[in-house]
Amino acid sequence: MRRFALRLAVAVLATSALSCSGEGRRDANEASAPPSASAPGDRGLPNDVGGAASEPWPERFGFGREATQAEIGAWDIDVMPDGRGLPAGRGTVAEGAAIYAAQCVVCHGPAGKGGQYDALVGREPAQGFPFGKDAALLGKRTVGNYWPYATTLYDYISRAMPQAVPGSLAPDEVYSLVAYLLFLNGIVPKDAVMTAETLPKVEMPARRRFVQDNRRGGAEIR
Structure with missing residues (x-):
């Protein structure tokens, strides 16, 4: 009888210990769990099931500042095919030849015929656009036999050339290089002057080879 009573007491103590241990683990887990999305102080984070935010995001987060017009202008230098974005300035073929010899010949070779990088000058294949x-x-493919817009020359040279110090050329220098390259390709005469007004009027040999892709799907896709 005493042995049975002892076994019963041990079983009761073990059950009690397990219950206490479970409560302790549950309390610890609840204390260490991250707050839910609906907890006080939550600033609009989505809840666990992807529901709507409890509060809208603020319009401003209190850091950074407005960009100045000078900073915006330093980045807003792209030139459109129709000439929008071209800056004031002018350049001649003769001036461009001197700048090319100093800045460009090492990569693109004498007279733009190609060196360690692509040729810029050449009208062959001249016909057929193959x-x-x-x-x-x-x-x-060169400026003379492939490029559809003369204004692209200004845009690319101004932003990306010369390779070692891109963006370092002044507008007059870029206009001069454009005039020189167009002359070498037989597109403008030797006395041509390139400006924001004259450059968009230059008709490139391959201009009419490019058409707007207005396909919308179906049998016309090929």
């Missing part, structure tokens, strides 16, 4: 049909001709 680049899309013959992959062997893709490397022969």
